[in-house]
Amino acid sequence: MAQAPRIDVETRAGTVRGSLTEEQAERITDALGQQGVWFAAPRPDAVKAPRPVHVWDLVGDQPHQGRTVTGRAAVHLAHGHAALTRPLIFADGFDYGPSDLDAMWSRFDAGAPGFLDRLRAMGIDVILLGFDERQTHIQANAAVAAACVRRAIQERRGDLPLVVGGVSLGGMITRYALARLESEGFDHQTDKYFSYDTPHLGAWIPLVLQQLAYLDESLRPPSGGPGQAELIRSPAAQQLLWGWVEGEDYSGPVTTASRLRTDFLDDLRRVGWFPMRPYKLGLANGAGDGAGPDLPPGTPVFDLHHDPLQLTARIQPDRGELESLGAVKFGAPVWTSATSGVPAFDGAPGGRLDFWGRVADAIGLPVQEGFRSSCFVPTVSAIALARDPLQWQADLYKNLADLPKDETFLDAFCCDTGNSAHGEVSQVLIDWLLEQLAGW
Known part of the structure; x- marks a missing residue:
């Protein structure tokens, strides 16, 4: 029987904090560098975006756990349109804090002509959908997406159907919203659903980096703002991540560590599970040939020697039992972390994010360019391989060429030619999506 994926931590005195002297704690916080929300995307310095014709302030159409959240949508009409006619709703993805819709436009309309302008030239009205709390529960933001669908139907002239989807977690939010509306008997009038590098089966942030965020926060509690682990502990992260830990001292299973994830999958x-009416399209920033980036399992990325402190963090090992993941030593170990049965996610084919690079920059450590980024959304997740999200890891490196239709929950999908950055505007992906929408 395969080893159930888990993590095991050993400390001198039950907790890392209790295992350290004040001087040792100060040395670690000095080594881990500046404060801030780790893993959150840096905000762009400047963006260029056209003024939308309308901005809709949106309130979720129902509460989740007694709380209703808000968002907004920027409506950019197609060239030559005087009113909303052929709506395409494009939802923002996972990050910390409110959506920046101007930045989203700038990101997805890069080039000449850009993706969004090409849509408008096709007679498609683009509605960028953002959320005031991107990190909150998927169901809560799905209520905002449902409100946006209702508003689009109300404002639309004529009866042309909608296209609805999103990038990253935005694809999960809209997937849930459409499925929920169907389950309630509401006609969402959506003929096509699309997801752009969406973690249908789950996403990955290296476990050891999650632990270091918690460690730094426990030794240097935040004051006047969020801590380093704020995004990791957020509801969306817990619902999204295939492997999650609740703290630097946590030992136990990693796939079912959060009840929020198992409850969300039950709710979905x-x-x-998926909306039934729309034709379902999936785009993956990862390659489909089973080849990932060159990140040998177990390789140390950070190997900091700051006498007498030694801090080590490794690329995720490939399964095994009690495989070394990270350590903090002052001569003798005060904290060690090891995993068992966890696959080599870091080097899997998929949409990449520069998690290691961001942490290295925060710490002030040099890092090899090839180790700056690792897999965030495995390709098999983005194309919704027909697997149980809690049991799918054996297929991480699957070659998807000639995949039988019943092996994915989608109707059609497209993979990038290599492993590009998560959510990157790839010409291959954009051309494919535009072709899929051309007959709509």
Whole structure:
């Protein structure tokens, strides 16, 4: 029987904090560098975006756990349109804090002509959908997406159907929203659903980097703002991540460590898993040939020697039992972390994010360019391989060429030619999506 994926931590005195002297704690916080929300995307310095014709302030159409959240949508009409006619809703993805819709436009309309302008030239009205709390529960933001669908139907002239989707977690939010509306008997009038590098089966942030964020925060509690682990502990991260830990001292299973994830998957099944009416399209920033980036499992990325402190963090090992993941030593170890049965996610084919690079920059450590980024959304997740999200890791490196239709929950998908950055505007992907929408 395969080893259940888990993590095991050893400390001198039950907790890392209790295992350290004040001087040792100060040395670690000095070594880990500046404060801030780790893993959050840096805000762009400047963006260029056209003024939308309308901005809709949106309130979720129902509460989740007694709380209703808000968002907004920027409506950019197609060239020559005087009113909303052929709506395409494009939802923002996972990050910390409110969406920046101007930055989203700038990102997805790069080039000449850009993706969004090409849509408008095709007679498609683009509605960028953002959320005031991107890190909150998927179901809560799905209520904002449902409100946006209702508003688009109300404002639309004529009866042309909608296209609805999103990038990253935005694809999960809209997937849930459409499925929930169907389960409630509401006609969402959506003929096509698309997801752009969406973690249908789950996403990955290296476990050891999650632990270091918690460690730094426990030794240097935040004051006047969020801590380093704020994004990791957020509801969306817990629902999204295949492997999650609740703290630097946590030992136990990693796939079911958060009840929020298992409850969300149960909730998704309750509303139908996927919406049934729309033709479902998936785009993956990862390669489909099973080849990932060159990140040898177990390789040290950080190997900091700051006498007498030694701090080590490794690329995720490939399964095994009690495989070394990270350590903090002052001569003798005061904290060690090891995993068992966890696959080599870091080097899997998929949409990449520069997690290691961001942490290295925060710490002030040099890092080899090839180790700056690792897999965030495995390709098999972005194309919704027909697997249980809690049991799918054996297929991480699957070659998807000639994949049988019943092996994915989608109707059609496209992979990038290599492993590009998560959410990157790839010409291959954009051309494919525009072709899929051309007959709509």
